[in-house]
Amino acid sequence: MVVPYQYAARSVFFARSRERFRRAELLDAAGRVGEAEAWFAAVPFGARYDYVFLAVAHLRRGEIAERRGDPAAAIRHYRAAAGIWRDADPSMAAFRRKAVAG
Numbered sequence: 001m002v003v004p005y006q007y008a009a010r011s012v013f014f015a016r017s018r019e020r021f022r023r024a025e026l027l028d029a030a031g032r033v034g035e036a037e038a039w040f041a042a043v044p045f046g047a048r049y050d051y052v053f054l055a056v057a058h059l060r061r062g063e064i065a066e067r068r069g070d071p072a073a074a075i076r077h078y079r080a081a082a083g084i085w086r087d088a089d090p091s092m093a094a095f096r097r098k099a100v101a102g
Helices: 017-028 033-043 046-067 072-085 090-101
Strands: none
Touching: 017 033, 017 046, 017 090, 033 046, 046 072
């Protein structure tokens, strides 16, 4: 089947970005780390509104990598989160410093 036109992003009414991010957090809290990591990794692929959760998803993936004993992956994710927040709203500077400090 060939689809001549495909939407670039899901509708905000059906994307359920917050619910999918929360599912990842709940899976991590329940000890289902592999599933949680997969959900966090899928954050920017559901809808445009997922980008609200992208920096925090990188932060969570960094925490998971740290717990797994993979410092290189943790650093990559922490740097990605810090890079996103570097250009964020200046009023978030204190929150950004706290997140980067760990």
